[in-house]
Amino acid sequence: MKTGDLMARRQRALAPFHYHMFERPLHIVRGEGVWLWDADGRKYLDCYNNVPSVGHAHPRIVAAMSTQAAQLNTHTRYLHEGIVTLAERLLARLPDGIDTSAFVCTGSEANDLALQMARLFTGAEGVVVYDGAYHGNTALTLAASPSEYPPAERPEWLAVLEAPNLYRGAVLRDDPAPGQALLARAVAALDALEARGQRIGCLLLDCAWDSNGPLLAPVDYVQGLCAEIRARGGLIVCDEVQAGYCRMGAQWWGFQRYGITPDIVTCGKPMGAGHPVAAVFMRRDIAERMAAHQVYFNTFGGNPVSAAVANAVIDVIEDEGLMDNSARTGAYFLAALQELQARHPVIGDIQGVGLFHGLDMVRDAGTKAPFGRADMARLGNLIAQEGVITGTSGRHGQTLKLRPPLVFAPHDADLAVQAIDRALASFSPQEGRRA
């Protein structure tokens, strides 16, 4: 199958909102570990995909999936040990008090269920999110994702906070007390929501601020915000789809970095290394309120194959020491990126931790004028031509996002930095220039 023909067939058969990445779409046919191969046999280092968390086509994941599928794949209306073991293993990694789990298929379903539960439990409809947030594709989670639709359509129950970007936000790293300054701005947004007659049901918090960054926020800000939300009757829902599963280095969950204790935790993408499995963890009283009100059933959620795969992912993370790798290789990667930044002033800022870093690309280091989207696309294509797959993020799409599978090794970090170095050497931004 030629790539051009396949592209034409795809454009005919699939919805136009099924978009693809890169100018010349990648036609990937095989994966292994941190490597992907296209139809022409070209090899790419994967610096973008967090979903194949333990590496592409990991043999233990494939074996777990195949073995269970050959045996049984039903649903949670019968007893099965797989889902119970999975629930116990993940609950053991969560703070005391979060003792109850529900399994679904996607992060969108997880966040949708979390918002439903938070609203039922508090009796309050208000949801607090960040300006660049993406929390899912269902009608409700999409409404809670201000990055995805025109600001004029924001529902009145939504409070939108400015993401805590200390490099280019309203509060900067060298402010005397950035955490408190950020908190004052957040409090004003909460006040505005309440002034509209809305009560706060929950804060929906991605501790990596993935689609804004990643960002690293002041700890006192995050703790202060959670206290404010609680004082106003709201729950803390941590969306760990991005930040969880050792993505941010030496802890299983992103919220642990900030020393906060959520009421509800959702996770998705990395849980099944590509298999559609996701979950919601919560206090039992929150789950009981839901059970008293309505039926909830998820046909595929936590089925025996999904549970086998998700258990195998935890096995691999444990046996291959991937939490430690995320911290160590992540620190090595960051140091190498900082060295790169010293040679390339277009890298305005680097934020991130563990195996999740963002390079904020600027046309001018003084004004911090961001790269435009066309330049970022061109840069991404150049880096891909150098054999490395990256992504973009950030309010202006100006952040080069580096978020490889957790099996990424220091040698892979070297390769990635060298490729970005070569791409930047031949690159100059075109947008924003005087004609």
Add this chain to the structure above:
Amino acid sequence: MKTGDLMARRQRALAPFHYHMFERPLHIVRGEGVWLWDADGRKYLDCYNNVPSVGHAHPRIVAAMSTQAAQLNTHTRYLHEGIVTLAERLLARLPDGIDTSAFVCTGSEANDLALQMARLFTGAEGVVVYDGAYHGNTALTLAASPSEYPPAERPEWLAVLEAPNLYRGAVLRDDPAPGQALLARAVAALDALEARGQRIGCLLLDCAWDSNGPLLAPVDYVQGLCAEIRARGGLIVCDEVQAGYCRMGAQWWGFQRYGITPDIVTCGKPMGAGHPVAAVFMRRDIAERMAAHQVYFNTFGGNPVSAAVANAVIDVIEDEGLMDNSARTGAYFLAALQELQARHPVIGDIQGVGLFHGLDMVRDAGTKAPFGRADMARLGNLIAQEGVITGTSGRHGQTLKLRPPLVFAPHDADLAVQAIDRALASFSPQEGRRA
């Protein structure tokens, strides 16, 4: 692992809304074709599960899944042939005009996306559903599922039609023109919605009326209703999660039975024989409206493994002649159930077609007083003790639902009928008796 211990662990770790079926929950550990085995080695004929559409643990499905998982599992932002081939094969089975597809993970996500698209395209929020309908577990699809929550909480944009049950509805089979009488009642409900200031975005229609039955409606009613919806500016969304994939005999989709042409078609459960894969098919102009308005991405939707599994399901249906089997074995099953009804007056009515039948259980054939829920539970347990797994449905929970995998053979139908016969021989309803 003892079943009792496992149950206790499950109750501790899982949310109480993850309910199980049967008084003594079944602890199923293995499946093959139409058979399930519990932890004690007891064997059950599966007369309930439509999700393992081509039979439990079908070796071709397992092989397709394993082979693809060992090769690659990414997402739709890169080109991959599997999803394109899958889209083409399913679009070829749909009416002209429905030429565009989107892949998601669950029927809930499919219906949620369909409702979002219908609302965007028509600019109208109103949704028309049936009283017993279940269309999903997201906030939006749950609101469109009146079976799942208290009637007082129905949103004002929802019009709820009475399901066309010609045995126990307001319009009966022996009315002079049941289709027209049903239509008049539906029109009144649409008028009431519009009188509330709501415009109709779509009808969300399950052509099996699964959670009300299954039911068989008059063709002129369904056609007339669709014409009414269109005349008022609404789209026809067929939810084929239950009725599609040859469930209703000699056609791929349930709506074909009624000679209607939908604008959007959703499917889920049977598509992946247990693997979480689902889809939305639509007219291109509807997809284009969505693409112009917003981003839509579904991380796991249509990934290479999901596509491989869904393609294998179509292969098996074709190669094993399962559409024909659904029609033939379904007719054989129905005849045997009708013979059973002649001997058991508690079977008030039988509705269904293909491999989807419902027995409406009555305490009194004259008054049609339905079995209560406790009696239905007791009956289901008795039939399970006889080695056959069934389900319940219906407005009062009074319908014994028979909806086996599509590989169900005439011999299996005999076994099922014999088991129900034995259970009924020792059964008398307790509820509704004078004390």
